[in-house]
Amino acid sequence: MKLDWKMYFTILGLTALVMVAYEFNAFTFWKDDSEVVRIENATQASYQETDVPEDQKEEILDGEFTVINKNGNMRSADVVKNQKQEETGITPATISIPAIDVEAAVESVGILDNGQMGVPEDPQKAGWFEPGTEPGSTGNSVIAGHVDSRTGPAVFYDLDQLEKGDEITVSDENGEEKTYVVEKLESYPMDDSPIETIFGSSDEKRLNLITCTGEFLSSIGGHADRLVVYSKLKEPTQNQEDIQPPSNVQIQGTMITWHAVREDYVAGYRVYRSQDGETFEKVASISKHERKSYTDSEASDYSYYVTTVNEEGTESMPSDPTGTK
Amino acid sequence: MKQMKRILITLMALMLLVPSVAMADHHKSAQTEAADLRSTLDQLLSEHFVLATTFMMKSYEDAPDADEVWNKLDQNAQDMTPAIASIYGDEAAAQFEEIFRGHNDYSDGFVEAAKNDDPEARKMAEEEVEEFTEEFSTFLASVTEGNLSKDTAKEVLKAHEQDVLNVFDHYVNEEYQKSYTAFREGFNRMFDISKALSSAIVTQMPDSFNGTKADTPAADLRSNMNALASEHFALAVLEMQKGFDQAEDYDFVTWAENQHTADFKAAIGSIYGEEGAAQFEKVWQQDHINAQSDVITAALEEDEEARKMAEQSLMAFSEDFGAFLGTATEGNLPQEDAVEAVWTHEEDVLQTFDHYVNEDYTATYDSFREGYAFMFGIGETLSSAVVTQMPDQFGGEVMPEEMPKTGFGGASDQGMNTWMWIAFGVIAAASAGFISIRKAKQ
Structure with a gap:
């Protein structure tokens, strides 16, 4: 009997606790390990400045090369001039996100009279922002979907469960697919989202998914925040012969120089040297953004070749060798 | 055949650098009034070229620093006025300023035409340039009282305008190697123009220059050092900006730097021999060119x-290069002075870059102009040391004041001599460039 009462109050207490927690929205912070980063004042300059360095570089291949995010630097080189879009994008008809079991139809949406981006009527459908970039093309493509309807979860309910590296595939009516890889998740206050970052131009091929997140405010009849999943097009895997080795490898005094391979896939270069012209050893890794040269005070005693390495770590064939033998 | 050509060009270059002793007058210093004039013109004219081409590239890209480059380009034009006034008086200087400052406006015309892909606007800009060359060559011929003939002036102005356009057009077409080849050619042409102009002025008014000449071997050496030093600075600044922006043409600015290193090495070789040249190259590249790139990274x-390490490398370079210069000049340029000068230069480079990174463009190009001017101080100091060290090559010892008068000029044009040298220099430079490109392509 005594035990029963103890049990009763324990359960009652716990239930109350859970209800209080629910009331205060504690679960939104609790619900699994979500990678969502919430950003206040996203449109203000202070955010831009403090945030940029974080995204500006990334070490890949165990830190051998550093990749600089060009978008972090909105200077001259980014101005798009008469750039031809060689690859044609697709008009998305379906979206599939295996990691959170999403298989949904996509319809095209535009801009509403009040300036908002439109969303499909059907909560189980996603909407592609048709005035923007086509998936597969250079720029930011945007697809939005509901997190919930009046009655329950909707198409993007689990979007905040996505993790870096998860894949998103969109396909058109003919089944042509474009697969994107999730890079980061960020949430912003509804009226203070970085529209330019999400919808604006980019020299990369990106897809951004948008849904609601945060507290539901009955006063405005909507959620307080917007969740944005940033993803980047997965380029087809390259074989060694697809990667162009550097040209014009030369020794000038103590400097080994070469001409850059002007392709987006390049992460950097490896420099090899040899004394006998047969067995070569790697002496340097040079990232894409660095000067294409390697200094060696004993350059006259060696022969050299250079290889190109892509972002997946695949290495090209050696360049033509240069040097003593 | 190619080998022969190369040897011939090397010989020509050597002759340019070290003309025969008989041609020298008795003023053996590199610091004569005439040499000073030439050096001033070297600085202002070549800076004009660098700023004009930089402005056009930046403006085409809508770069945030384009306006500031424009301001400095205009400032450069205004700086020429006092130089002209000191020689020809205020009225001529005012006239000069009007023509010269005005011609900078055309560069904007070309940029706008390219941006809007507007052949009409392009044609208009071309016509304006044509007008300018006409007007300015008339002006030059008149103030120099024909010591610089109108035709020659016009020809050389045209060549200069074409250089600037070549740099820009190739840049727009994304033919960066061609663009920087044109840049180097056009840059060095400014020194030829300076030589011609200063020689004409000095010939016209020998008394104002104390009878000194602008084209003595010592003055040639000084101008050569000016060119090598200032081109290095201009390319270093450009390289670091383009590298920081990860601009499309970054790798080609570094390419141009490597070409420049080769030229500098050849110049050192012609004074101090192969061994000295190899030593120079090693010091120059190791803790210097590479370290500047490390600063960008x-x-x-x-x-x-990494920044601290790069700065330490640059400091080490100042020490090493200072020591090299001290030894090479046999102490005529004291080592500590050399170290200090080199480090001042490195500081200029770093400052210009840091202001650029901080997006303070006024400060960026203030530093640029200061650092650019400083290179001409280096040219002066270094050439003086070399001339003192090797009076036989650059001075000439017991010489009459003038050559004997062995003709009355009936068969030759007085102004021709200088111009033959210039044409010769241009051809030598151009063919050397041609060969190095051929070589690079192989």
Whole structure:
């Protein structure tokens, strides 16, 4: 009997606790390990400045090369001039996100009279922002979907469960697919989202998914925040012969120089040297953004070749060798 | 055959650098009034070229620093006025300023035409340039009282305008190697123009220059050093900006730097021999050219440790290069002075870059102009040391005041002599460039 009462109050207490927690929205912070980063004042300059360095570089291949995010630097080189879009994008008809079991139809949406981006009527459908970039093309493509309807979860309910590296595939009516890889998740206050970052131009091929997140405010009849999943097009895997080795490898005094391979896939270069012209050893890794040269005070005693390495770590064939033998 | 050509060109270059002793007058210093005039013109004219081409590239890209480059381009034009006034008086200087400052406006016309892909606007800009060459060559011929003939002036102005356009057009077409080849050619042409102009002025008014000549071997050496030093600075600044922006043409600015290193090495070789040249190259590249690029990488990766290391390398370079210069000139340029001068230069480079990274463009190009001017001080100091060290090559010892008068000029044009040298220099430079490109392509 005594035990029963103890049990009763324990359960009652716990239930109350859970209800209080629910009331205060504690679960939104609790619900699994979500990678969502919430950003206040996203449109203000202070955010831009403090945030940029974080995204500006990334070490890949165990830190051998550093990749600089060009978008972090909105200077001259980014101005798009008469750039031809060689690859044609697709008009998305379906979206599939295996990691959170999403298989949904996509319809095209535009801009509403009040300036908002439109969303499909059907909560189980996603909407592609048709005035923007086509998936597969250079720029930011945007697809939005509901997190919930009046009655329950909707198409993007689990979007905040996505993790870096998860894949998103969109396909058109003919089944042509474009697969994107999730890079980061960020949430912003509804009226203070970085529209330019999400919808604006980019020299990369990106897809951004948008849904609601945060507290539901009955006063405005909507959620307080917007969740944005940033993803980047997965380029087809390259074989060694697809990667162009550097040209014009030369020794000038103590400097080994070469001409850059002007392709987006390049992460950097490896420099090899040899004394006998047969067995070569790697002496340097040079990232894409660095000067294409390697200094060696004993350059006259060696022969050299250079290889190109892509972002997946695949290495090209050696360049033509240069040097003593 | 190619080998022969190369040897011939090397010989020509050598002759240019070290003309025969008989041609020298008795003023053996590199610091004569005439040499000073030439050096001033070297500085202002070549800076004009660098700023004009930089402005056009930046403006085409809508770069945030384009306006500031424009301001400095205009400032450069205004700086020429006092130089002209000191020689020809205020009225002529005012006239000069009007023509010269005005011609900078055309560069904007070309940029706008390219941006809007507007052949009409392009044609208009071309016509304006044509008008300018006409007007300015008339002006030059008249103030120099024909010591610089109108035709020659016009020809050389045209060549200069074409250089600037070549740099820009190739840049727009994304033919960066061609663009920087044109840049180097056009840059060095400014020194030829300076030589011609200063020689004409000095010939016209020998008394104002104390009878000194602008084209003595010592003055040639000084101008050569000016060119090598200032081109290095201009390319270093450009390289670091383009590298930081990860601009499309970054790798070609570094390419141009390598070409420049080769030229500098050849110049050192012609004075101090192969061994000295090899030594120079090693010091020049190791803790210097490479370290400047490390500064960019450090900024891009926001790596303060790497930045410190790069600065230490540059300091080590100042020491090493100072020591090299001290030894090479046999102490005529004291080592500590050399170290200090080199480090001042490195500081200029770093400052210009840091202001650029901080987006303070007024400060960027203030530093640029200061650092650019400083290179001409280096040219003066270094050439003086070499001339003192090797009076036989650059001075000439017991010489009459003038050559004997062995003709009355009936068969030759007085102004021709200088112009033959210039044409010769241009051809030598152009063919050397041609060969090095051929070589690079192989």
